[in-house]
Amino acid sequence: MRVIIAAAGTGGHINPGFAIANKIKKEEKDSKIIFIGTTRGLENDLVPRAGYELKTIDAYGLSKKISIENIKKMYKTFKGLGEAKKIIKEFKPDIVIGTGGYICGATISAAHSLGIPTLLHESNAFPGKAVKMLAKKTDTILVSFEDAKGRIKNAKNIVCTGTPVKIVKKDYGINEKLEIIKKAGLNETKPIVLIFGGSQGAQKINEAILDILKNKLNKDYQIMWATGPKQYDIIKERLLDNNININNIENAKIVPYIYNMEEIMNVANLIVARSGAMTITEISNLGKPSILIPLPNVSGDHQFHNAKVLENVGAAKIILNNELHGEILNKQIEEIVLDKNMEVQMSKNALKVSTHDVEDKIYKEVLKLVKK
Numbered sequence: 459m460r461v462i463i464a465a466a467g468t469g470g471h472i473n474p475g476f477a478i479a480n481k482i483k484k485e486e487k488d489s490k491i492i493f494i495g496t497t498r499g500l501e502n503d504l505v506p507r508a509g510y511e512l513k514t515i516d517a518y519g520l521s522k523k524i525s526i527e528n529i530k531k532m533y534k535t536f537k538g539l540g541e542a543k544k545i546i547k548e549f550k551p552d553i554v555i556g557t558g559g560y561i562c563g564a565t566i567s568a569a570h571s572l573g574i575p576t577l578l579h580e581s582n583a584f585p586g587k588a589v590k591m592l593a594k595k596t597d598t599i600l601v602s603f604e605d606a607k608g609r610i611k612n613a614k615n616i617v618c619t620g621t622p623v624k625i626v627k628k629d630y631g632i633n634e635k636l637e638i639i640k641k642a643g644l645n646e647t648k649p650i651v652l653i654f655g656g657s658q659g660a661q662k663i664n665e666a667i668l669d670i671l672k673n674k675l676n677k678d679y680q681i682m683w684a685t686g687p688k689q690y691d692i693i694k695e696r697l698l699d700n701n702i703n704i705n706n707i708e709n710a711k712i713v714p715y716i717y718n719m720e721e722i723m724n725v726a727n728l729i730v731a732r733s734g735a736m737t738i739t740e741i742s743n744l745g746k747p748s749i750l751i752p753l754p755n756v757s758g759d760h761q762f763h764n765a766k767v768l769e770n771v772g773a774a775k776i777i778l779n780n781e782l783h784g785e786i787l788n789k790q791i792e793e794i795v796l797d798k799n800m801e802v803q804m805s806k807n808a809l810k811v812s813t814h815d816v817e818d819k820i821y822k823e824v825l826k827l828v829k830k
Contacts, residue, residue: 459482459486459489459490459552459553459828460489460490460491460549460550460551460552461479461482461489461490461491461492461551461552461553461554461555461824462491462492462493462494462545462546462549462551462553462554462555462565462569463475463478463479463491463492463493463494463554463555463556463557464493464494464495464554464555464556464557464559464561464562464565464566465493465494465495465501465556465557465558465559465561466494466495466496466499466501466517466558466559466560466561467496467499467500467501467558467559467560467561468499468500468558468559469500469504469736470558470581470734470735470736471557471558471559471581472495472499472500472501472504472505472557473622473623473624473736474557474558474579474581474621474622475493475555475557476504476508476510477622477623477816477817477820478555478557478579478622478817478820478821478824479491479493479508479510480817481622481817481818481820481821482821482824485821490549491510492510492511492512492513492545492549493505493510493511493512493513494512494513494514494515494542494545494561494565495512495513495514495515495559495561496514496515496516496517496559496560496561497514499559502514513545515538515541515542515545515561515564515565516537516538516541517538517559517560517561517563517564517565538564539564539567539568541564542564542565542567542568542569543568543571543572546565546568546569546572546574547572551569551574552574552575552828553574553575553576553577553824553827553828554566554568554569554574554575554576554577555576555577555578555579555824556576556577556578556579556588556592556596557578557579557581558579558580558581558586558588559588560588562578562588562589562592563588563591563592566578566592566595566596567592567595570595570596575597575827575828575830576595576596576597576598576827577596577597577598577599577600577823577824577827578592578596578598578599578600579599579600579619579621579820580599580600580601580602580606580610581602581621581735581736581739582602582603582606582735582758582760582763582764583602583603583605583606583735583738583760583763583764583766583767584606584609584758584759584760584762584763584764585601585606585609585610585758586757586758586760587757587758589610590609590610590611593610593611593612593613593614594612594613594614596613596614597614597615597827598614598615598616598617598823598826598827599613599615599616599617600616600617600618600619600820600823601616601617601618601619602618602619602620602621602735602739602813603618603764603767603811604618605763605766605767606618617819617823619813619816619819619820619823620739620813620814620816620819621735621736621739621813621816622816622817622820623736623739623740623743623816624720625719625720625723625740625743625744626720626743626744627724627743627744627745628720628721628724630724630725635725638718638721638722638724638725639725642682642711642718642721642722642725643711644680644682644711645680645709648678648679648680648709649678649679649680649727649728649795649796649801650679650680650682650725650726650727650728651676651679651680651681651682651726651727651728651729651730651791651795652682652722652723652726652728652729652730652731653667653681653682653683653684653729653730653731654683654684654686654716654730654731655684655685655686655731655732660686660732660751660753661689662751662779662782663730663731663732663751663782664685664686664689664693665782665783665784666782666783666784666787667681667683667784667787668693668696668697668784669783669784669785669787670784670787670788671697671702671707671710672697672700672702672784673784674708675784675785675788676709676710676788676791677709678792678795678796679709679727679791679792679795679796680709680710680711681709681710681711681712682711682713682716682722682726683710683711683712683713684713684714684715684716685712685713685714686714686715687714687715689714690712690713690714693712723740723744723746724744726746727747727794727795727801728746728747728748728749728791728794728795728801729741729746729747729748729749730748730749730750730751730787730791731748731750731751732750732751732752732753732761733750733751733752733753733761733762733764733765733768734753734761734764735760735764738750738764738765738767738768739813741768741773741774741808742767742768742773742808742809742811742812742813743812743813743814744808745805745806745808745809745812746805746808747773747774747794747800747801747804747805747808748768748773748774748775748804748808749774749775749776749777749787749790749791749794750765750768750769750774750775750776750777751776751777751778751779751782752764752765752776752778752779753779754778754779754780762776767811768807768808768811771807771808771810771811772803772804772807773804773805773807773808773810773811774804774808775790775793775794777790
């Protein structure tokens with residue numbers, strides 16, 4: 459099987475592309491797979507690292523405003539369509555797959571015009587502009603949440619498969635769990651609240667946690683907090699200003715980044731985070747209660763819609779970014795971790811929207827299109 463995967467920009471777009479590529483490689487050893495991206499995104503680092511060839515084209519997100527900058531982007535994106543066609547004609551794929559980013563517009567359109575089967579994967583509960591625009595040109599659209607189906611009009615075929623993620627539920631024995639907690643520098647006697655804002659951190663969440671620590675509100679629970687590498691030194695200085703040593707805080711362990719995230723997520727009692735599609739998928743698959751702070755000002759307010767998937771089944775509480783501060787976050791944390799019945803029920807509710815065998819489901823849809 460010869461496959462082109464279009465994925466660009468962020469890890470949230472690129473990692474599902476890797477999962478699909480790796481599954482195809484696993485099932486069909488002789489398959490040939492290349493990626494199409496831009497010269498600007500993370501794909502330039504991640505794709506070669508993953509062992510795949512990357513071809514680049516011009517592609518940009520376009521705003522509705524009329525401006526010289528937007529006209530230039532339109533010209534470059536139109537040029538990118540021609541570049542995508544050239545790559546497709548030379549590579550002769552059996553299928554072209556898009557997993558997100560502006561790159562999908564040019565690549566899927568080019569494949570459609572050349573009569574190549576097309577498949578799009580949408581990770582968010584609120585589909586992006588590219589997916590809606592490409593619905594008529596795409597043979598199959600895969601979504602992560604049932605809620606997304608009704609938000610895509612004029613699609614030929616929509617299948618809910620879920621989003622492929624690396625972090626999975628582990629049933630650790632008591633001793634194994636205690637070892638993970640001890641290794642993380644945590645206490646096995648108090649509930650663990652895991653807090654992170656993505657690989658770069660989230661300043662608003664960090665400000666709220668600083669409030670909690672400065673006022674010593676976390677007496678009955680402990681915090682495992684990944685600040686993000688860029689924020690760590692700033693947090694360290696802010697704590698020092700309050701005579702608090704970052705390496706010696708009662709009921710708190712603060713690190714720039716958590717490298718054993720699967721272990722920590724599995725032993726945590728509660729997760730506080732943004733609500734990107736992959737985070738939501740991981741939380742639901744692990745069956746973890748969560749407090750979600752959707753990132754504002756993103757396309758289609760998709761993080762809010764992602765968070766609503768868990769809130770609607772009673773698995774999460776949402777705090778809007780502009781309403782977030784230490785006192786309200788602490789109150790929400792205590793309501794969950796100090797009420798075992800609530801924690802258990804929210805955990806059960808999260809599992810109601812969990813997804814399994816995602817790569818198998820996606821591969822099945824790929825085969826259907828290739829064998830038509």
